[in-house]
Amino acid sequence: MCDTHIDIFELLFCTCDVYFERSLDHHFKENLFATAGDSVCVWDHHRSEPLHRFEWGSDSVTCVRFNKAEPDVFCSAAHDRSLVLYDIRQQSPLRKLIQSMKTNAMCFNPFEPLNFTTANDDHNCYSYDMRKLDRALMVHKDHVDPVYVLQQIL
Helix, strand or coil, X not given: CCCCCCCHHHXXXXXXXXXXXXXXEECCCCXXXXXXXXXXXXXXXXXXXXXXXXXXXXXXXXXXXXXCCCCCEEEEEECCCEEXXXXXXXXXXXXXXXXXXXXXXXXXXXCCCCEEEEXXXXXXXXXXXXXXXXXXCEEECCCCCCCCCCCCCC
């Protein structure tokens, strides 16, 4: 069993099935962090159980990222090709988008907080406005392999 006191690094390597996670991102202003695994969980540094557990029919969530400019908003990507937007002030996910291929990573735009970009298996990156998920704002093409990493520079 896991100890009752838990820190971020122990969480990643804990052998308890319920706590095995694939991705982690930290809230930019508070002592909170989100993890991705069988579900998306929001944790407090001082608690051993999640504050929120979000599920939306996905079998395995692979990536989770907070929005730096709007810190209570975050996004997750799953093996079933879904992208889900969350707000930790609410008890349920906000919106869901199904892409044609699996998303490997994502990053919010620090200058336009409503926009984020995803890195996909189809050799493209897609930029979205989270208010209008029906189509991509821009498709970044000409990658020779699937894109696995996106990183915010600022």
